[in-house]
Amino acid sequence: DGGITQSPKYLFRKEGQNVTLSCEQNLNHDAMYWYRQDPGQGLRLIYYSQIVNDFQKGDIAEGYSVSREKKESFPLTVTSAQKNPTAFYLCASSLHKLRGDRYTEAFFGQGTRLTVV
Amino acid sequence: LAKTTQPISMDSYEGQEVNITCSHNNIATNDYITWYQQFPSQGPRFIIQGYKTKVTNEVASLFIPADRKSSTLSLPRVSLSDTAVYYCLVVAAGNMLTFGGGTRLMVKP
Numbered sequence: 001d002g003g004i005t006q007s008p009k010y011l012f013r014k015e016g017q018n019v020t021l022s023c024e025q026n027l028n029h030d031a032m033y034w035y036r037q038d039p040g041q042g043l044r045l046i047y048y049s050q051i052v053n054d055f056q057k058g059d060i061a062e063g064y065s066v067s068r069e070k071k072e073s074f075p076l077t078v079t080s081a082q083k084n085p086t087a088f089y090l091c092a093s094s095l096h097k098l099r100g101d102r103y104t105e106a107f108f109g110q111g112t113r114l115t116v117v
Numbered sequence: 118l119a120k121t122t123q124p125i126s127m128d129s130y131e132g133q134e135v136n137i138t139c140s141h142n143n144i145a146t147n148d149y150i151t152w153y154q155q156f157p158s159q160g161p162r163f164i165i166q167g168y169k170t171k172v173t174n175e176v177a178s179l180f181i182p183a184d185r186k187s188s189t190l191s192l193p194r195v196s197l198s199d200t201a202v203y204y205c206l207v208v209a210a211g212n213m214l215t216f217g218g219g220t221r222l223m224v225k226p
Contacts, residue, residue: 033214042204043161043216056213090160092214105151106214108160 003027006091006109012117013078013085021076021112023091032074033092033106036060043090049074078114086116121205126221135192137220139205142186150181150188153204155219161204165190192222200224 004025013019023032031050035043045058049068063082068074074093078085094106123139141150149168153161165172167179167188178191192199202219 035216042202042218045213045215048213058213059215088158092160094214105163105166106161108162111158111160113158 004091004093004107004109006089006112008112009110011112011114013114015116016080018077018079019085019114021078021089021091021114023074023076023109024072025074025093025107026072027093027095027107028071029093029095029107030071031094031106032068033094034058034064034066034074034076035090035092037088037090037111046076046089085114088113121207121217123203123205123217123220125218126223128223128225129195130225131196132194135195135199135222135224137190137192137203137205137222138187139190140187141205141207144185144207149208150179150185151206151208152177152179152190153206153216155202155204161216164203195222195224197224197226 007022033048034046036046037043044060046060046064047055047058047066049055052068052071055066055068063079065077089112091109092106121139121141129135149166151166152164154164155161165174165177165179167181169181169185172179180189200223202221204216204219206214
């Protein structure tokens with residue numbers, strides 16, 4: 001089945017450690033996104049990528065890093081520089097269109113809940 | 118980037134029609150208006166998208182006036198399972214998806 005998969009579902013990290021969250025899609029989508037969601041809050045954009053080997057910072061990129069070496073994969077690394085990383089992380093993908101073309105919907109993974117212990 | 122404003126929360130009862138309005142005063146000519154639904158501990162799910170006038174699908178209707186500075190999501194005859202957070206998005210250049218705080222809809226029996 002086509003879809004977007006995040007792993008793991010739950011992740012525990014010790015303070016000072018880097019941790020990488022996985023996001024894979026087999027929808028042949030160009031664009032991929034990472035969001036952070038805190039309890040009772042909306043989604044905040046961390047990074048997004050419109051094409052392989054290219055990505056842009058979102059609103060809260062500090063303390064995070066990404067790579068886009070393959071179209072299917074967009075891993076997010078939460079570094080030790082992120083002071084408050086405990087949150088729900090969501091990955092999404094969409095079929096990218098250039099400005100002026102019709103927008104297509106985004107599909108989200110089931111999320112990774114990261115807890116710092 | 119077009120910023121959206123929508124009510125923080127709304128209450129309704131089963132069987133009623135619910136209308137959630139979103140304002141987007143700075144919407145650009147090529148932007149589309151899109152609504153997503155999110156249940157707790159899940160990723161958002163696409164509901165409906167429109168550019169102008171009215172769009173209807175099996176889940177909802179979307180009303181967009183001629184000036185496109187606002188839009189209204191209409192959910193007919195809601196049930197308890199429609200309790201969720203609803204997000205209004207205006208899709209900016211390059212397809213970057215920016216979510217606001219959303220509207221928490223509580224459907225009561």
